[in-house]
Amino acid sequence: xxxxxxxxxxxxxxxxxxxxxxxxxxxxxxxxxxxxxxxxxxxxxxxxxxxxxxxxxxxxxxxxxxxxxxxxxxxxxxxxxxxxxxxxxxxxxxxxxxxxxxxxxxxxxxxxxxxxxxxxxxxxxxxxxxxxxxxxxxxxxxxxxxxxxxxxxxxxxxxxxxxxxxxxxxxxxxxxxxxxxxxxxxxxxxxxxxxxxxxxxxxxxxxxxxxxxxxxxxxxxxxxxxxxxxxxxxxxxxxxxxxxxxxxxxxxxxxxxxxxxxxxxxxxxxxxxxxxxxxxxxxxxxxxxxxxxxxxxxxxxxxxxxxxxxxxxxxxxxxxxxxxxxxxxxxxxxxxxxxxxxxxxxxxxxxxxxxxxxxxxxxxxxxxxxxxxxxxxxxxxxxxxxxxxxxxxxxxxxxxxxxxxxxxxxxxxxxxxxxxxxxxxxxxxxxxxxxxxxxxxxxxxxxxxxxxxxxxxxxxxxxxxxxxx
Amino acid sequence: xxxxxxxxxxxxxxxxxxxxxxxxxxxxxxxxxxxxxxxxxxxxxxxxxxxxxxxxxxxxxxxxxxxxxxxxxxxxxxxxxxxxxxxxxxxxxxxxxxxxxxxxxxxxxxxxxxxxxxxxxxxxxxxxxxxxxxxxxxxxxxxxxxxxxxxxxxxxxxxxxxxxxxxxxxxxxxxxxxxxxxxxxxxxxxxxxxxxxxxxxxxxxxxxxxxxxxxxxxxxxxxxxxxxxxxx
Amino acid sequence: xxxxxxxxxxxxxxxxxxxxxxxxxxxxxxxxxxxxxxxxxxxxxxxxxxxxxxxxxxxxxxxxxxxxxxxxxxxxxxxxxxxxxxxxxxxxxxxxxxxxxxxxxxxxxxxxxxxxxxxxxxxxxxxxxxxxxxxxxxxxxxxxxxxxxxxxxxxxxxxxxxxxxxxxxxxxxxxxxxxxxxxxxxxxxxxxxxxxxxxxxxxxxxxxxxxxxxxxxxxxx
Numbered sequence: 016x017x018x019x020x021x022x023x024x025x026x027x028x029x030x031x032x033x034x035x036x037x038x039x040x041x042x043x044x045x046x047x048x049x050x051x052x053x054x055x056x057x058x059x060x061x062x063x064x065x066x067x068x069x070x071x072x073x074x075x076x077x078x079x080x081x082x083x084x085x086x087x088x089x090x091x092x093x094x095x096x097x098x099x100x101x102x103x104x105x106x107x108x109x110x111x112x113x114x115x116x117x118x119x120x121x122x123x124x125x126x127x128x129x130x131x132x133x134x135x136x137x138x139x140x141x142x143x144x145x146x147x148x149x150x151x152x153x154x155x156x157x158x159x160x161x162x163x164x165x166x167x168x169x170x171x172x173x174x175x176x177x178x179x180x181x182x183x184x185x186x187x188x189x190x191x192x193x194x195x196x197x198x199x200x201x202x203x204x205x206x207x208x209x210x211x212x213x214x215x216x217x218x219x220x221x222x223x224x225x226x227x228x229x230x231x232x233x234x235x236x237x238x239x240x241x242x243x244x245x246x247x248x249x250x251x252x253x254x255x256x257x258x259x260x261x262x263x264x265x266x267x268x269x270x271x272x273x274x275x276x277x278x279x280x281x282x283x284x285x286x287x288x289x290x291x292x293x294x295x296x297x298x299x300x301x302x303x304x305x306x307x308x309x310x311x312x313x314x315x316x317x318x319x320x321x322x323x324x325x326x327x328x329x330x331x332x333x334x335x336x337x338x339x340x341x342x343x344x345x346x347x348x349x350x351x352x353x354x355x356x357x358x359x360x361x362x363x364x365x366x367x368x369x370x371x372x373x374x375x376x377x378x379x380x381x382x383x384x385x386x387x388x389x390x391x392x393x394x395x396x397x398x399x400x401x402x403x404x405x406x407x408x409x410x411x412x413x414x415x416x417x418x419x420x421x422x423x424x425x426x427x428x429x430x431x432x433x434x435x436x437x438x439x440x441x442x443x444x445x446x447x448x449x450x451x452x453x454x455x456x457x458x459x460x461x462x463x464x465x466x467x468x469x470x471x472x473x474x475x476x477x478x479x480x481x482x483x484x
Numbered sequence: 485x486x487x488x489x490x491x492x493x494x495x496x497x498x499x500x501x502x503x504x505x506x507x508x509x510x511x512x513x514x515x516x517x518x519x520x521x522x523x524x525x526x527x528x529x530x531x532x533x534x535x536x537x538x539x540x541x542x543x544x545x546x547x548x549x550x551x552x553x554x555x556x557x558x559x560x561x562x563x564x565x566x567x568x569x570x571x572x573x574x575x576x577x578x579x580x581x582x583x584x585x586x587x588x589x590x591x592x593x594x595x596x597x598x599x600x601x602x603x604x605x606x607x608x609x610x611x612x613x614x615x616x617x618x619x620x621x622x623x624x625x626x627x628x629x630x631x632x633x634x635x636x637x638x639x640x641x642x643x644x645x646x647x648x649x650x651x652x653x654x655x656x657x658x659x660x661x662x663x664x665x666x667x668x669x670x671x672x673x674x675x676x677x678x679x680x681x682x683x684x685x686x687x688x689x690x691x692x693x694x695x696x697x698x699x700x701x702x703x704x705x706x707x708x709x710x711x712x713x714x715x716x
Numbered sequence: 717x718x719x720x721x722x723x724x725x726x727x728x729x730x731x732x733x734x735x736x737x738x739x740x741x742x743x744x745x746x747x748x749x750x751x752x753x754x755x756x757x758x759x760x761x762x763x764x765x766x767x768x769x770x771x772x773x774x775x776x777x778x779x780x781x782x783x784x785x786x787x788x789x790x791x792x793x794x795x796x797x798x799x800x801x802x803x804x805x806x807x808x809x810x811x812x813x814x815x816x817x818x819x820x821x822x823x824x825x826x827x828x829x830x831x832x833x834x835x836x837x838x839x840x841x842x843x844x845x846x847x848x849x850x851x852x853x854x855x856x857x858x859x860x861x862x863x864x865x866x867x868x869x870x871x872x873x874x875x876x877x878x879x880x881x882x883x884x885x886x887x888x889x890x891x892x893x894x895x896x897x898x899x900x901x902x903x904x905x906x907x908x909x910x911x912x913x914x915x916x917x918x919x920x921x922x923x924x925x926x927x928x929x930x931x932x933x934x935x936x937x
Contacts, residue, residue: 016488024495028502035502039509046510050517055525062530069546134521136533141518152524154533157542158637175514182507189503275770278795282817283728289820290735294928295882300735307728 018211019204026200031193038185046178050171054139054150057169061152064105065165072159083107083163084115091116104169108132110162119168123149128166148172210238214245226253265429276318276446280311321447324378328454333372335459337482340367340401340408346377347384347399357388357414358396367401367408370482371459379455382448383412383475390416390473407480415472424465428453532691535670540640541692543610544711567603568596571616571630574641581664584705585651592648595628612636613643640665644707649700654685658698661707667692678716688713718761719743720827723753723779724768724793729816733766733793736820737827739877740841750774754782762788764831767810769794780808789834791826793818821891824877825850841876843934846915848876857915867892868911875921875931882930 068090075086087107094103106117106128119128122144131140131153140151148171156163210233220228229249230242287304290296296304341363348359369376380399387397398413419427428449449463456463456477467473526532535541572593579589595618606613611633618628631645642665662668667689676686676695686697695714699706720737722744724730734744745760747753750771757765757779765783767790769776776792783790789811806813811830814823828839832851841848846862848855853869855862864872870892874883889904908929912918922930 016491020488020492024492027499028495031499031502035505039506042506043509043513046513051525054522055527058524059527062527066546073546137524139522139524143514143518148518157536158546178510182510185506186503193499275795278816279726279729282795283726283732285817286729286732286736286820290732292884293820293881293887294878294884294930295924297881303731307731311728 017208019201019208022204022207023197023200027193027197030196031189034189034192038189042178042181042185045181046174049174049177053169053171053174057150057152057167057171058139060169061154061165061167064103064167065154065156068107068165069156069158072156072163077159079160080109080113080115083109083160087116091118105165105167107156108164108166110164115163119166120147120149122147123151123168127151128153131166132164142168146172148175207235209233210235210242214238214242217245217249221249221252226256268429272446277315280314280318283311284308284315318447321451325447325451325454328375328451328458333375333458335370335372335482337368338371338373338376340369340410341365343371343373343376343380344399344401346373347381350377350381351384355388356395357392359384360396360398362398362400364401364403364408367403368482369408369410369479371479375455375458376479379452379477380410380412382452386448387412387414387416387473387475390414390418392416392472404478407478410477410479411474413472413474418469418471418473419465419467420469421467424467427465428463529693531693532670535667535689535692535694538667538669538692539638540635540642540665540709541667541694543635543637543640544642544694544709562603564599564603567614567616568600571614571632572596574632574634574644575630575646577664578644578646578661582660583652583657583664583707584646584648588646588648588651588705592630592646595630595647601627607636610636611642615645642709644705646705647703649703649705652700654683654698654700657700657705657707658685658687658696661698662687662696665709667694667696667709676714676716681716684716686714686716718763719745721745721747721753721756721760721762721765721788723747723750723765723771723776725749725771726768729768729793733823736823739879740824740828742827750776750779753779757782757786757788761786764788764827764834765790766814766827767792777804777808780810784809789830791830821877841873843876843879843931844917844920846917848872855915862914864911864914865907868907868914871907871911872915875929879931880933882924882928884928888928 068087071090072083072086075082075089077083077086084107091103100118104118104120106119107115108128109115112129114125123142124144127140127142128151131138131151134140134153136154140153142149142151150169150171151166152169153164153166156165210230213230213233217228217230226249229246232242233239284307287308291301291304341361344361344363348361351359384397384399392414394415396415398411400411400413402409402411453463459479461478461480464476464478465473466476531541531545575584575589575592575596578584579586584592596616598618600616601619602615602617604613604615604617606615612635613631613633615631616629620627628647629645630647631643632641633643634641659668662673670689670691672691673687673689673696676688676697678684678686678697681699683701684697684699686695688695693713694709694711696707696709697714698708720742722730722733722737724733724746725748727748730746730748734746737744742763745756745762747756750773753765753767753771754774756762765788767776767779767783769792771779776794780790790809791812791814792810793814793816795816811834812826814826828850832839839850841850845858846855850873853866855864855869855872871888874888874891885901885904889901892907893903908921908923912921917931920932922932924930
């Protein structure tokens with residue numbers, strides 16, 4: 016059962032209870048008030064009747080039952096001729112219960128009159144034959160003979176008819192009120208719980224994978240707070256899922272790139288070997304095939320070496336020792352091929368000593384230098400620098416080449432990511448160079464910092480701890 | 485959704501049942517009310533039933549007094565001694581009730597022993613009045629007189645005028661007289677402000693719709709029971 | 717008769733394909749990047765396009781957008797083996813799919829298959845008065861069918877695919893009888909002499925002593 020229908024039914028029940036009890040009480044009070052006023056009025060009528068009868072009896076000086084009966088008959092006769100038989104309704108009886116006169120309706124039975132007399136002159140009794148309601152008042156007639164009683168009967172059916180009408184009208188009113196209130200409550204509670212349903216639908220969508228679903232803000236403070244919390248949770252989940260997806264995509268890309276990098280040279284090697292193996296190829300083709308086989312094998316060798324180095328770095332730590340930066344720069348310069356297309360400009364503090372693994376740091380700088388040269392520096396030079404910074408020395412490799420777009424920067428250290436693939440391939444890059452650099456930097460407890468602008472050039476910085484020789 | 489149907493239906497049934505509450509209430513209270521005996525409302529200004537049962541009060545209200553024909557009735561010469569005897573009876577009743585002292589009674593008896601100088605009898609239907617006048621007894625006093633009024637139907641004296649006085653105060657006399665009349669049982673006699681009449685004490689009963697007062701001046705006592713409320 | 721376009725950023729592979737296809741007389745044009753290929757597709761007509769999926773600038777799948785309106789049949793070349801990639805390539809309208817690394821006979825078979833199915837070019841091999849249908853595995857001399865055993869036909873195909881090149885005995889034995897079988901050199905000699913007799917090619921198939929056999933290149937008049 017939903018909260019909104021519970022609320023609606025609760026309101027309906029409470030309202031129905033209040034209206035029913037309140038209505039019952041009010042209508043009963045109305046009848047009570049009408050009865051009281053009718054009692055007062057009828058008492059006055061009764062007293063008037065009594066006085067008039069007493070006067071009549073006195074006037075006739077009726078001292079016996081017979082005389083009294085005659086006197087009452089006369090009085091009634093006069094009354095009837097002046098106001099009509101319908102407007103009065105009384106009975107006179109003596110102490111023994113003999114009725115001297117009666118103009119009562121048949122439905123009012125004799126014992127009713129006796130019990131009214133028994134109740135005495137200070138009381139009001141009722142009788143209700145069928146659907147009629149009568150008020151019965153009895154009083155002794157004084158002044159002439161003892162034991163004469165006047166019993167007046169007044170029709171109060173109208174009061175009860177009026178009460179029935181009020182009941183019917185109230186029932187109609189109550190039903191109308193309930194229908195209106197029920198509709199309003201249902202609408203209102205439905206409206207009130209709308210944020211909850213929005214939350215539910217959002218939670219379901221999220222369960223089905225729509226992690227970008229959010230709930231809109233709403234007016235009720237509690238629901239709004241809940242919605243905000245939900246949105247925060249959703250945002251946390253979404254970012255976590257995104258991170259996982261990115262990681263997974265990175266893995267997929269790595270596998271795809273690795274497969275490509277592995278299979279491409281293998282295809283050439285196998286194809287040319289097969290060609291040579293089949294038959295006597297012309298000398299020119301034979302030379303070309305051998306050349307391709309050699310270079311592609313070399314490529315595979317570089318790939319496997321770098322991959323193993325990368326795996327080794329990721330698995331085990333390295334031993335750091337103080338190394339003079341100028342020696343590292345000299346190593347790099349020596350390791351470059353004779354036909355290296357760019358000049359190397361070094362700007363190094365001769366006393367700069369850092370904590371590093373000399374050969375790994377050399378590989379790192381060399382890779383950065385190769386990349387810088389590939390970028391095609393406009394001044395034909397790669398600048399190496401080492402400057403003092405707080406907490407150590409900052410090594411930097413700067414070129415004035417093509418540079419990279421900002422959106423490329425986060426991915427350049429990813430394995431096999433190549434900004435310009437054909438250029439990189441021509442230069443013999445495997446796509447692992449920068450990954451390796453980043454991994455070496457990580458092993459030294461620091462990180463590479465790239466700053467690049469397309470068309471202007473790139474600077475890579477590395478902060479290393481100072482070492483003492 | 486299926487789970488919600490049963491409670492919803494139950495709640496709606498309860499609602500429908502509650503709709504019948506006013507009608508049920510009406511039936512129940514009818515049964516209680518119509519079988520009960522209820523007190524009759526009191527009509528403001530009307531004679532109370534209790535007071536009505538006291539003949540003197542009933543007569544005070546219902547007796548018709550024909551004031552227009554209150555001519556002094558010259559009866560065929562009555563025996564003066566009979567008149568005195570007729571007046572002596574209520575006087576001794578007053579003395580028995582303590583409305584007048586023994587001394588006052590003795591003085592009145594002395595008067596009644598003499599033949600009155602004048603007498604008046606008046607019959608207004610409801611009331612019969614008798615006035616007896618004697619010549620002055622001494623230089624200090626004026627004429628001595630006794631006025632009596634009694635209800636024709638009940639024979640109860642409701643008005644006295646006695647040329648005695650001084651022994652008792654007005655309140656004592658009035659309260660004793662009410663006891664003698666038997667109307668003190670109503671129990672709601674309240675003093676009435678008599679204004680400048682310092683020698684007059686008056687009581688009013690709402691139940692009896694009647695005022696009783698007593699004037700006790702030097703040498704004169706007046707007792708009166710009248711219907712309605714009097715203002716002084 | 718239009719050339720075959722070979723699109724691959726790796727020059728060694730592009731060269732390898734060119735060499736292999738030229739053996740059966742298919743001229744090739746090379747493109748080393750997607751943009752270069754797109755330019756060529758817009759300006760020239762080709763009977764077939766061999767397309768590498770991983771290209772530096774324009775992805776091979778994207779290039780299909782340019783190719784499809786021309787109706788040129790496409791064979792994808794790729795190092796990827798994921799089934800999704802293959803299905804995607806075929807959905808985009810490629811005729812076939814070759815996974816790197818590939819062997820020369822496989823490449824030739826696929827290329828011939830595609831060319832024949834697309835109806836761009838007949839794939840019959842001709843030498844002097846002999847016409848060979850590699851798909852139907854039949855040979856005819858002057859219109860007369862020449863009955864050949866499967867091994868004889870495979871031998872003929874190997875010679876036709878490598879005209880002017882002396883094929884080593886070991887390579888021929890492996891090609892025709894497979895890696896695992898151990899036929900003797902004698903078997904090869906017998907099959908070769910029967911093939912010569914059936915086709916009347918006693919002079920065209922030359923024996924290179926202790927090395928192997930070679931089918932002479934037809935002198936163009």
